[in-house]
Amino acid sequence: MSQDAKPSLPVAKGPLIYRQSIWTRLTHWVWAICLFFLLLSGLQIFNAHPALYIGQESGFEYDNAVLRIGAVNTPDGPRGRTIVFGQTFDTTGLLGMSGPEANPSYTAFPGAVTIPSFRDLASGRVVHFFFGWIFVGALFVWFLASFINGHLRRDIVPKGADLSGLPRDVLDHARFRLHRGRRYSPLQKLSYFIVFFVLFPLIVLTGLTMSPGMDAAWPWLLDIFGGRQTARSIHFAVMVLLVLFFIIHIVMVLLAGPLNGLRSMITGWYRTGPATPRQEGDRS
């Protein structure tokens, strides 16, 4: 051996454990696919009337828009313009006006992020409702299976110990010190809990509130969400939060070890890290 050669250190690994049940894995991928189609077809539907309102009314004579995306004529030619809570932004190239300079498209969201890529509200609605109901079905299956197999109680609903460990876990995440324990960390639990108990139910219920048929069957939906226009704005806001969750989720999966994480979400088997004193809370 040469002077420079260093003995290779064994990589610290914990045991391989069966962490994700078939129901967790199946529903996870079903809603990942559904959310992709729901997002892009939803943006197509939004483009048909690219403004959001708070309150019961909408129309030319009211000034209750909280978001408006469009194009305006200026002395320099047409520009994309987005108004959020009264603040105006020039969003040329992104929102309101996009595409090649010689032949721009005047849609709120560009065709690259809508399904279909051209203006077609009817097809957008067909795709949206198709994947919407599959999403609801998968959510129902997840709640039932997770209640029966204990995943809900064990891994999702945060306990007192999770809440007290939360500040520490937030700090660890901020320093990119991710632990590969048997169970989700407090921050993971809390974020998945918010996804399952706040964001997913809210996006489904506000979606139903926009359906005239559902309003006839369940008029209380309109009372809860303050009318169809407010429900539409909440639906849009939750979509934005889910997109943010998705971005952070993927960054965390990449930082924590993408192959290990993906394997656990495909086969169920997860390689834990070396035990640390703080992982005593990782009870099976």
Ligand code: HEM
């Ligand atoms: C819109 C898309 C997605 C949503 C809403 C989502 C949401 C979730 C949720 C709620 C969980 C916890 C599931 C449970 O315990 O029952 C989870 C776990 C997980 N997801 Fe996603 N996910 C999405 C896409 C993805 C993608 C594209 C990947 C892969 C690149 C991915 C990788 C994982 C992994 C590895 C876990 C397990 C985390 C762990 O064991 O620490 N997810 N996801």
